[in-house]
Amino acid sequence: MQIRELIAAVERTADPRRAASWDRSGVQIAGTLAACDRLAVALDPLPDTIEAALDWGAQCILTHHPLTLSPRLPDRVDDYHRVLAAVLGRGAWLYAAHTSLDVVTDGPAGWLAEALELSNRRILEPAGTVPHLQARWQASGSAAAGRAALAALPGVTALALGPDVFEAVFSPGARGLVEQTLAAACPEATLVSLDEVLSPATPYGYGLVGELPSPQPFPELEKRLAGLLSRSFFTLAGDVPKQVAVLAYCPGSGADMAGRAFAAGADIYLTGDLKYHQALAVPRGRLVLDVGHFALEEAMMRRFAADLAATFGDAGPFVRYFSGNDPFSAHFPDGPSPSRTE
Incomplete structure (x- = not known):
């Protein structure tokens, strides 16, 4: 290539x-x-x-x-x-x-939301909108098959314009899936045009907040996070909730967005690089989990x-x-680490 x-x-x-x-x-x-x-x-x-x-x-x-x-x-x-x-x-x-990748919450930056099956996802800090794409293909006698294959994809609107031509509107993040689907279902399709449309548009930005499939006891959720993240310890600031229904996170250094997370209804907020005064500012009844800049x-x-x-x-x-290494580790000079829920 x-x-x-x-x-x-x-x-x-x-x-x-x-x-x-x-x-x-x-x-x-x-x-x-x-x-x-x-x-x-x-x-x-x-x-x-x-x-x-x-x-x-x-x-x-x-x-x-x-x-x-x-x-x-x-x-x-x-x-x-x-x-x-x-x-x-x-x-x-x-x-x-x-940051060009940090804002792709419907792609790689959204991996934790997918792993936890968060629903009703919202962006914590919007940064702009991305116009959707309108693509048109020509496929001799196969437009209906191409349209049907694309119409079955989530978030894709497809229309046959005759026996030989069909088009679809989709978000830029769905382009790879659209191309893979067409390659399998309608390999003879030839792209004729690809344009941006003003509406609809997909918002992009930093961090996500969403609802867990059902409220979970904090120890249960913490064990699940431990299985998803490479760090063996978390730093907690705030009050440990008995149940967690709404979770927010931002990969990397997103501690300054904790206020946005809690204003959006989050019970807990995951991020990295939490500072002392940011920890002091965590509202009563809320919790910030610093899981490290590296892990997410x-x-x-x-x-x-x-x-x-x-x-x-x-x-x-x-x-x-090529795997990296978290530069931080936990050390307890007085003995083994206490339970994270203490």
């Missing part, structure tokens, strides 16, 4: 136009290689991770966190210098999908890697995820 095609595939999910104004999502290091048959995915562009990916043969490395938010000259030998030297020395590419985003990037592998299929580049 050509590098430009690979980047286009990444940006169909993590559109850099949706990144925060302060962010540096996008190409971090432009390479000289034109094609890619091995894509490495990781959370952080650390020197050891980058070296391992390059030794594996990756022509392109996709990370969540940018190489830097403040580009500078490589005027001293540090991790920034080492990554630059390693990637440039192989002619490889380094790309970061940072590591799982998000694994999901993104799996989605890309499914999109590329056997004909595309091989995708490998």
Whole structure:
């Protein structure tokens, strides 16, 4: 696959136009290689991770966190210098999908909501809207079959315009599923046009709040979270509820959104990087679980890697995820850790 095609595939999910104004999502290091048959995915562009990916043969490395938010000259030998030297020395590419991916709550950033089967999901901090796509295909004598296959997909409106032409309207996040469905159900369909429409539009933003299938005792929910997250300990601030009906979360560093979560009705809020004064401000009867910056985003990037592998299929580049390590661990100098519910 050509590098430009690979980047286009990444940006169909993590559109850099949706990144925060302060962010540096996008190409971090432009390479000289034109094609890619091995894509490495990781959370952080650390020197050891980058070296391992390059030794594996990756022509392109996709990370969540940018190489830097403040580009500078490589005027001293540090991790920034080492990554630059390693990637440039192989002619490889380094790309970061940072806040451009954080806002994809109907995709990788929504993985926990899907795992917990949250319903009535709402975005905690809206950042904008994404126009839906209107696509039209031509398929000689097979328009009805194409329309029927797409109409069966959730959130897709499809219409036959005659025996040979059909169209559909869908969110950008559903584009991959639409293409896969058509490839299986109507392989002869040829895309004629693809346009953005002003209405409907899908909101995007940071964090999600939703309702659990049924209220759960906190210890039961905590055990479930422990099975989903890689961290072996959580930091709690606030009051532990007996039952949890509404849960909110934001991957990464979202502690400043706790007020939004509780205003939206959340009983508990999961995020990372909780600070002292933020913990003091947790309302009575509410709880913040700091599960670490790493845990939620590591799982998000694994999901993104799996989605890309499914999109590329056997004909595309091989995708490998390079696991990271949570830099924090719990230490109790006076003995074993107490129960999380104490």
